Amino acid sequence: VLQMPIADSVxxxxxxxxxxxxxxxxxxFPYLVHALRKAGSDGLGGRRQVFTLQRIEQLAxxxxxxxxxxxxxxxxxxxxxxxxxxxxxxxISMEFHTPLRIKHDGRNLTPEDFTFAALFGSLLRRISMLSxxxxxxxxxxxxxxxxxxxREISVETEALRWHDWxxxxxxxxxxxxxxxxxxxxxxxxxxxxDFWPYLWLGQWxxxxxxxxxxxxxxxxxxxxxxxxxxxxxxxxxxx
Numbered sequence: 606v607l608q609m610p611i612a613d614s615v616x617x618x619x620x621x622x623x624x625x626x627x628x629x630x631x632x633x634f635p636y637l638v639h640a641l642r643k644a645g646s647d648g649l650g651g652r653r654q655v656f657t658l659q660r661i662e663q664l665a666x667x668x669x670x671x672x673x674x675x676x677x678x679x680x681x682x683x684x685x686x687x688x689x690x691x692x693x694x695x696x697i698s699m700e701f702h703t704p705l706r707i708k709h710d711g712r713n714l715t716p717e718d719f720t721f722a723a724l725f726g727s728l729l730r731r732i733s734m735l736s737x738x739x740x741x742x743x744x745x746x747x748x749x750x751x752x753x754x755x756r757e758i759s760v761e762t763e764a765l766r767w768h769d770w771x772x773x774x775x776x777x778x779x780x781x782x783x784x785x786x787x788x789x790x791x792x793x794x795x796x797x798x799d800f801w802p803y804l805w806l807g808q809w810x811x812x813x814x815x816x817x818x819x820x821x822x823x824x825x826x827x828x829x830x831x832x833x834x835x836x837x838x839x840x841x842x843x844x
Contacts, residue, residue, distance in 0.1 A: 608657045619659070625809050628739035631682050638674055688809060693801040694827045696761070696793045703822040704768050704785025706814040716765040716786060722755040727821075728803055728812040735810060751799060758800075762791040772818075783815060 608619050626634065638661065645656040661674035666686040673680045707714040707727050714723055729751065736744040765788040774781050794801060805825065813821035 606659045606661075608659050620656075626685075627735050627810075628685055628741075630739055631685055634673075634682055635679060638679060688806060690802050690805050693794055693798055695795050696791060696827060697804070698789055698791050698826045699804070699823050700789045700826060701765075701787050701821075701823045703811075703820050704770055704783060704787060705812060705821045705823070706783065706785040707812075708814065713784070714786065715767060716763070716788075719760070719763065719765055719786065719790075720756075721758045721760055721790075721792060722752065724812060725755045725758075725800065725803070726752055728807045728810070731810050731812060731816065732803060732806060754797070755800070758792065758797065760790045761793055764788045765790065783818075783820065785813065785820060 606619055606621055608617050624637075626637075638658070641658045645658055647653070648655045658674070660672060660676075662670040663673045663683055664670050665683065666688055671680075671683065673682055705714075705724075707723050709718065709723050729746075729748065733744045733746075733748075736742065765786045767784060768787045769782070769784040771780050772783055773779075808822075808824060810816065811819070811821035812823070815821070
């Protein structure tokens with residue numbers, strides 16, 4: 606939780622910030638805390654908005670929170686956990702909350718040429734790379750077989766739109782075009798159990814390009830899933 610003064614006011618406001626540390630990333634937690642404190646004292650953005658890091662809580666896989674930083678004191682992190690995967694429903698709706706950027710044949714994927722295979726291929730690469738570099742157990746799976754079957758899956762209903770978004774890069778001294786797809790898709794999963802764990806885990810890893818900036822965030826919704834608490838699932842980066 607970050608506390609910062611409201612613009613042109615002596616009042617204070619609080620802002621929650623959620624992050625996901627993958628595997629060995631937990632080793633660098635103290636450096637993350639230091640970076641947040643330093644950024645708070647130096648200020649962010651063109652107006653150098655200052656803030657104070659008040660507390661950090663670690664969420665367990667079941668959504669239970671425990672304090673790991675408060676009033677300048679660091680506590681030991683709990684061991685890394687993978688989110689539990691619930692029973693697979695017959696169909697899911699995937700709601701994209703931040704722009705999904707996927708390159709296909711050298712250009713950005715648009716609503717007109719969106720395919721499940723393009724989405725799943727991006728997600729599988731993301732999870733594979735995270736496993737290889739940040740865990741002790743690289744992902745071993747029949748990649749070509751999964752992708753061959755992914756090309757046979759069609760999206761039942763699609764409500765996607767292109768969303769233009771720009772950000773200014775201080776490093777490159779120029780505006781960056783970071784637009785992508787927003788909206789939702791519906792997929793029938795019957796007989797496709799191999800895909801379900803990756804789709805569920807992708808809610809924490811995100812998919813597509815610029816995931817470290819919060820892009821490619823999605824949530825899975827379906828009436829046949831067990832009820833989930835807000836603490837057990839990642840928030841949209843738009844909040």
